[in-house]
């Protein structure tokens with residue numbers, strides 16, 4: 001039976017061509033900065049995002065951690081979304097390993113952080129308080145794309161308040177494709193950006209952190225300390241480079257499939273989907289709690305896997321085809337017409 005795995009866009013498998021590219025990659029010791037494939041990837045992502053330098057890291061979690069460690073000192077504070085990956089899903093790394101205090105705020109409906117609410121939590125220069133240093137945004141946030149106008153306003157706000165601005169852009173490539181703009185147009189608003197190669201882009205491993213030369217120099221030290229100094233990592237970097245060069249524009253197909261999926265599933269009375277929130281490759285569904293487990297079991301019998309934490313989550317990616325969409329919709333309809 002064919003498996004249709006919609007739990008996450010991290011589940012993509014490297015294509016045969018990608019494996020061949022990895023096997024043929026030129027490599028060296030990256031701790032000596034002598035891996036040509038890693039250097040090529042870092043330079044390429046820096047250029048794509050309009051930054052001076054890039055750093056290849058094993059995961060998005062490490063990339064965000066290194067960014068926070070480089071921006072903030074012990075006793076500093078960063079403002080972040082209550083449901084942000086950097087706050088909620090990274091094991092409290094910034095606090096545990098960096099003695100950096102998070103100041104979480106609820107995300108707005110559109111995935112932004114309200115600048116007035118940020119203003120209200122910036123701490124005065126007083127020994128009672130942690131020093132507010134950084135704002136960390138997320139784009140896409142639960143599949144939603146931040147507007148360019150908002151990001152420009154956030155950059156201006158950060159600068160006026162002497163704060164740095166970091167983007168957890170694990171899926172910033174999805175945002176750029178959805179808006180039809182270059183990565184540079186989004187990334188220009190941030191001091192630093194972390195992007196994942198291992199999600200919809202389809203590489204097996206890795207993220208890249210970009211910023212100024214000076215910042216990346218600092219981040220490089222932290223990467224080593226975190227145990228992220230890899231040796232012949234070019235086999236992985238080559239996959240990332242190929243993913244960016246050949247599987248970037250393809251993200252539009254994932255977005256179209258997510259939209260078709262949402263429109264089809266939205267016809268089912270027992271389900272509630274906000275189509276305005278389906279902007280990239282993610283579909284979130286409100287489904288009566290008591291039906292979630294039997295629904296997921298029913299789907300699983302047909303080889304269809306979906307995610308669920310409160311809401312159901314379906315994510316399209318490289319390994320989901322056009323023809324899978326009606327199959328999934330039909331399986332949902334079968335369940336609800338029983």
Ligand SMILES: *Cc1c(COP(=O)(O)O)cnc(C)c1O
Pocket residue numbers: 059060061062064085086138168170171196198207
């Ligand atoms: C996936 C993800 C990350 C990084 O995750 P890793 O699994 O560590 O690569 C960071 N931020 C967001 C928003 C993510 O979705």
